[in-house]
Amino acid sequence: MSDKKQASPLVQGYEVVIGFETHAQLATQSKIFSRAPTAFGAEPNTQACAVDLALPGTLPVMNRGAVEHAIRLGLALGSHIAEQSVFARKNYFYPDLPKGYQISQFEIPVVQGGEVSFFLGDEKKTVRLVRAHLEEDAGKSLHEEFHGMSGIDLNRAGTPLLEIVTEPDMRSSAEAVAYAKELHKTVTWIGICDGNMQEGSFRCDANVSVRKPGEPLGTRREIKNLNSFKFMQQAIDYEVRWQIEQIEDGHAIQQATVLFDPDTGETRAMRTKEDAADYRYFPDPDLPPLVIARDWVEQVKANMPELPRQMAARLVQTYGLPEYDATTLTQSPAMAAYFETAAKASGQAKMASNWIMGEVSRRLNNEEKDIAQVPVSADTLAALLKRIADGTVSNNAAKQVVDALWSGEGSDVDAVIEAKGLKQMNDSGALEKIIDEVMAANAPMVEQFRAGKDKAFNALVGLVMKASKGKANPQQANDLLKQKLQ
Amino acid sequence: MNELHHLGVAELAAAIADKKTSSVEAAQHLLARAKEHQNLGAYLAFNEDLTLAQAQAADARIAAGERGPLLGVPLAHKDIFVTQGFPTTAGSKMLAGYQSPFDATVVSQLAAAGAVTLGKLNCDEFAMGSGNDNSAYAPVHNPWDAARVPGGSSGGSAAAVAARLVPAATGTDTGGSIRQPASFTGITGIKPTYGRCSRYGMVAFASSLDQAGPMARSAADCATLLTAMAGPDIDRDSTSLDHPAEDYTRLLGLPREGATAAQPLKGLRIGLPKEFFGEGCAPDVLAAVRAALSEYEKLGATLVDISLPRTELSIPVYYIIAPAEASSNLSRFDGVKFGHRAAKFDDLADMYKKSRSEGFGPEVQRRIMIGTYVLSHGYYDAYYLKAQQIRRLIAQDFQQAFTQCDVIAGPVAPTVAWKIGEKSDDPVANYLADIYTLSTSLAGLPGMSVPAGFGAANMPVGLQLVGNYFKEGELLQTAHAFQQATDWHLKTPEGY
Numbered sequence: 001m002s003d004k005k006q007a008s009p010l011v012q013g014y015e016v017v018i019g020f021e022t023h024a025q026l027a028t029q030s031k032i033f034s035r036a037p038t039a040f041g042a043e044p045n046t047q048a049c050a051v052d053l054a055l056p057g058t059l060p061v062m063n064r065g066a067v068e069h070a071i072r073l074g075l076a077l078g079s080h081i082a083e084q085s086v087f088a089r090k091n092y093f094y095p096d097l098p099k100g101y102q103i104s105q106f107e108i109p110v111v112q113g114g115e116v117s118f119f120l121g122d123e124k125k126t127v128r129l130v131r132a133h134l135e136e137d138a139g140k141s142l143h144e145e146f147h148g149m150s151g152i153d154l155n156r157a158g159t160p161l162l163e164i165v166t167e168p169d170m171r172s173s174a175e176a177v178a179y180a181k182e183l184h185k186t187v188t189w190i191g192i193c194d195g196n197m198q199e200g201s202f203r204c205d206a207n208v209s210v211r212k213p214g215e216p217l218g219t220r221r222e223i224k225n226l227n228s229f230k231f232m233q234q235a236i237d238y239e240v241r242w243q244i245e246q247i248e249d250g251h252a253i254q255q256a257t258v259l260f261d262p263d264t265g266e267t268r269a270m271r272t273k274e275d276a277a278d279y280r281y282f283p284d285p286d287l288p289p290l291v292i293a294r295d296w297v298e299q300v301k302a303n304m305p306e307l308p309r310q311m312a313a314r315l316v317q318t319y320g321l322p323e324y325d326a327t328t329l330t331q332s333p334a335m336a337a338y339f340e341t342a343a344k345a346s347g348q349a350k351m352a353s354n355w356i357m358g359e360v361s362r363r364l365n366n367e368e369k370d371i372a373q374v375p376v377s378a379d380t381l382a383a384l385l386k387r388i389a390d391g392t393v394s395n396n397a398a399k400q401v402v403d404a405l406w407s408g409e410g411s412d413v414d415a416v417i418e419a420k421g422l423k424q425m426n427d428s429g430a431l432e433k434i435i436d437e438v439m440a441a442n443a444p445m446v447e448q449f450r451a452g453k454d455k456a457f458n459a460l461v462g463l464v465m466k467a468s469k470g471k472a473n474p475q476q477a478n479d480l481l482k483q484k485l486q
Numbered sequence: 487m488n489e490l491h492h493l494g495v496a497e498l499a500a501a502i503a504d505k506k507t508s509s510v511e512a513a514q515h516l517l518a519r520a521k522e523h524q525n526l527g528a529y530l531a532f533n534e535d536l537t538l539a540q541a542q543a544a545d546a547r548i549a550a551g552e553r554g555p556l557l558g559v560p561l562a563h564k565d566i567f568v569t570q571g572f573p574t575t576a577g578s579k580m581l582a583g584y585q586s587p588f589d590a591t592v593v594s595q596l597a598a599a600g601a602v603t604l605g606k607l608n609c610d611e612f613a614m615g616s617g618n619d620n621s622a623y624a625p626v627h628n629p630w631d632a633a634r635v636p637g638g639s640s641g642g643s644a645a646a647v648a649a650r651l652v653p654a655a656t657g658t659d660t661g662g663s664i665r666q667p668a669s670f671t672g673i674t675g676i677k678p679t680y681g682r683c684s685r686y687g688m689v690a691f692a693s694s695l696d697q698a699g700p701m702a703r704s705a706a707d708c709a710t711l712l713t714a715m716a717g718p719d720i721d722r723d724s725t726s727l728d729h730p731a732e733d734y735t736r737l738l739g740l741p742r743e744g745a746t747a748a749q750p751l752k753g754l755r756i757g758l759p760k761e762f763f764g765e766g767c768a769p770d771v772l773a774a775v776r777a778a779l780s781e782y783e784k785l786g787a788t789l790v791d792i793s794l795p796r797t798e799l800s801i802p803v804y805y806i807i808a809p810a811e812a813s814s815n816l817s818r819f820d821g822v823k824f825g826h827r828a829a830k831f832d833d834l835a836d837m838y839k840k841s842r843s844e845g846f847g848p849e850v851q852r853r854i855m856i857g858t859y860v861l862s863h864g865y866y867d868a869y870y871l872k873a874q875q876i877r878r879l880i881a882q883d884f885q886q887a888f889t890q891c892d893v894i895a896g897p898v899a900p901t902v903a904w905k906i907g908e909k910s911d912d913p914v915a916n917y918l919a920d921i922y923t924l925s926t927s928l929a930g931l932p933g934m935s936v937p938a939g940f941g942a943a944n945m946p947v948g949l950q951l952v953g954n955y956f957k958e959g960e961l962l963q964t965a966h967a968f969q970q971a972t973d974w975h976l977k978t979p980e981g982y
Contacts, residue, residue, distance in 0.1 A: 050587060050588060053823060053824075054818040054823070055568075055586065055587070055588075055824065056568060056574065056576070056581065056584070056586065056689040056690075056818075056824075057567075057568040057574075057586065057588075057590055057686060057687035057688055057689055057690070058686070059685060059686055059690075059722060059723050059724065059725075060724065061720075061721060061722060061723070061724050062724065089814050091813075091814050091817060091861070093817065093820060093838055095820075095822045095834065098818060098822075098823060099817065099818045100814070100816075100817020100818050100820055101814055101817055152822065152823075278862055278863045280813075280814070280858065280861035280862060280863075280866075281861075281866075282810065282814070282861055282866070282870060284693075285692075285693035285694035285725075285811050286690075286693050286724060286725065287724050287725075288724060288725060
């Protein structure tokens with residue numbers, strides 16, 4: 001159940017209710033019911049075999065790899081893995097659907113229940129899953145370049161998909177995007193999906209409705225094929241405003257499927273419930289029920305990586321990190337590994353966490369880079385953290401060190417500190433000398449302080465720091481100045 | 487050898503192996519004979535060059551010292567099996583001229599055993615029919631009386647074997663399509679346990695029922711063919727049974743355990759379902775069946791009265807499930823990728839409608855409509871789901887019966903072959919005539935038809951034998967023992 005620590009955010013007095021259906025393309029070598037390869041971007045119809053073309057006499061044979069991917073997701077999200085699930089035919093005519101039906105799962109899906117947890121700001125949210133089922137993708141209709149005709153590319157036909165369906169647990173577009181990001185993180189983390197949203201490997205449909213708090217669920221409209229997190233938020237926000245406007249104007253919402261147009265920022269109805277097809281689902285007689293024995297699940301479990309939430313718990317336990325830090329650092333296996341290396345090598349876990357979530361992430365974001373492309377290695381960062389901890393450099397000076405390391409100006413922390421003269425002045429004799437000089441040159445200020453003006457103290461510290469060219473240890477400067485003023 | 491068309495599979499294989507003839511000579515002779523009798527309507531396609539090349543290859547294997555029960559023997563395939571080098575039409579205008587880029591598993595396994603493909607055999611469109619009058623190309627005539635149907639849907643296979651155009655042929659059986667035409671033409675045919683022969687490369691009619699099997703002049707020849715046809719194919723057909731291939735000839739001529747040479751079937755309990763011997767069956771058919779059963783008693787078998795109480799329900803159950811699956815299986819014929827596309831259409835929906843209306847015949851369209859209806863929202867539970875529940879009960883009834891007997895026997899069909907056109911306007915009359923074969927298919931059990939004599943108008947009558955799952959060997963042994971004691975299976979229609 002959703003943690004309701006805070007009341008749902010209301011939009012013009014309405015509560016927003018969102019549920020998701022996500023199609024994750026499974027990263028298998030071959031298709032779900034044939035041995036044709038699944039490579040993206042090949043010449044049309046070169047990645048389709050007789051089975052994908054639905055030639056007479058061809059039959060589907062289940063790809064066990066696709067089933068294992070489904071089991072992995074179920075294990076990652078705490079779902080029930082059905083001992084027996086059923087493939088069904090969803091019948092409809094479309095030129096890029098070669099058999100005239102899609103093999104999917106209807107009444108008994110392979111993955112049942114489970115949940116996705118994530119932080120929205122510093123609030124923990126949990127979205128319940130209804131199910132995740134295996135199905136095959138259709139081909140593509142190409143309407144350009146054929147002068148009044150349509151081309152059909154069946155390369156994608158038969159590509160394995162896992163359709164992941166949530167309960168209507170989300171209450172804002174921000175929460176929906178956070179859910180989608182968390183799910184995206186999970187499927188890529190466990191290696192079942194490459195997560196490439198541009199290529200359509202991870203596409204979301206959002207079911208959106210609004211209601212006055214306490215009222216039953218409103219009529220939903222389904223926004224199809226949201227393929228970026230940015231569009232997701234825009235589309236939902238637009239849809240919510242549109243629905244509220246309709247209701248306020250006295251119009252009832254009609255159940256419909258809509259598309260988001262990124263150019264106009266609007267959603268537009270594709271079809272309404274009235275022209276919804278009757279898919280005539282029935283169990284596919286070409287495929288016996290999918291039986292998943294317990295030991296198969298155990299085998300898959302044995303090969304699972306440590307999951308984000310397990311890892312986050314371990315980071316809290318081992319390094320004493322706050323839960324927020326642990327969750328943030330487990331955005332990807334690479335990020336988590338970067339943190340752990342830096343924390344271990346420096347012995348400064350919290351400092352490492354702060355630096356990675358702050359300075360490192362900020363720079364990566366600015367350059368639209370991934371942690372895998374970070375120019376400063378975790379060991380190098382650790383060396384710098386040690387120098388902060390032992391007082392060799394100040395925090396501010398350390399940022400200058402990172403600048404140099406990031407740009408490739410230097411690669412050794414100590415060498416950079418040396419070359420840039422960023423070492424803190426820890427020698428009290430030299431510092432005392434500077435303080436004496438500053439006090440002598442600013443006698444009126446010293447008098448003000450002694451007369452009871454505390455502000456003058458800070459000004460004096462600033463002057464000391466300036467005179468030391470920033471190398472003075474601020475704490476030491478503070479202490480020494482205090483002594484001398486007494 | 488001028489009369490080699492009278493040789494069965496075993497005799498022809500022996501003649502070729504002993505160099506009394508060659509595979510090429512046999513193929514040439516049978517091709518010429520097939521063309522001479524094209525008015526039967528049995529064959530839809532030949533590829534003489536390919537046939538002779540296969541025969542030459544077989545002769546070369548024989549010259550190299552190889553031996554095999556099918557090596558060099560010409561066979562022909564029901565046009566439901568996709569076959570490289572031949573068009574595969576499934577008897578439909580929809581697939582006119584369609585060339586498959588691969589062979590059905592059954593075809594490739596027979597080819598591997600050295601059999602030579604003579605041609606493709608006519609059938610009811612998409613195997614839907616019981617008179618072979620639903621072929622889009624030509625009706626098939628019964629060699630025993632050209633005015634009568636050969637049965638269906640494997641009518642071309644049955645007519646070709648009965649008329650000695652080919653020693654054996656492949657057929658498919660969804661609700662009786664091997665057994666009923668075998669009965670109508672006086673030949674032997676067996677439908678094995680569902681899943682025993684791969685369905686890969688069979689143009690699908692009803693996936694949960696379709697099963698390939700051989701049609702020949704004797705149980706022994708059927709055993710030889712089935713041995714080559716059956717076996718696991720789990721990488722290509724998920725419903726193929728993962729059960730090792732077996733030699734179905736192994737029990738032929740052997741007395742049952744504890745029996746004697748004089749009474750080779752001693753101890754065999756033959757169950758007679760009372761529902762198969764009631765008013766619905768024509769007296770001439772019943773007389774022939776009862777005479778055959780008396781023969782079985784002489785061979786040592788005992789007859790046991792049993793009941794298959796849901797026999798009548800098998801008709802509505804079958805005619806819900808089979809059309810439901812067919813309506814979906816035939817969706818791929820949409821004019822987009824292969825098969826017939828209408829020459830003129832306004833838009834996509836119009837292209838679908840015109841292509842399918844032109845490409846499919848009336849019986850196929852009727853079944854697509856029935857199937858679409860029973861799967862529709864609001865009707866699924868009342869029809870399809872209910873039918874599946876009764877189907878399970880029908881299978882249970884058989885298991886109950888097999889506690890009382892080893893083999894179940896009865897008529898294959900309620901009458902002998904009817905006149906062409908007699909039932910054309912009455913689809914329900916056609917459906918009702920399937921009553922004795924449907925329940926076996928619904929239960930997935932092996933069943934066969936064995937020539938048992940003649941009925942009205944001197945037309946052949948078949949005895950149906952049904953065994954439990956995987957009991958094809960025992961069934962063939964039981965049929966073979968009968969054929970050792972009788973000569974019904976050797977009768978040849980006049981003029982052939």
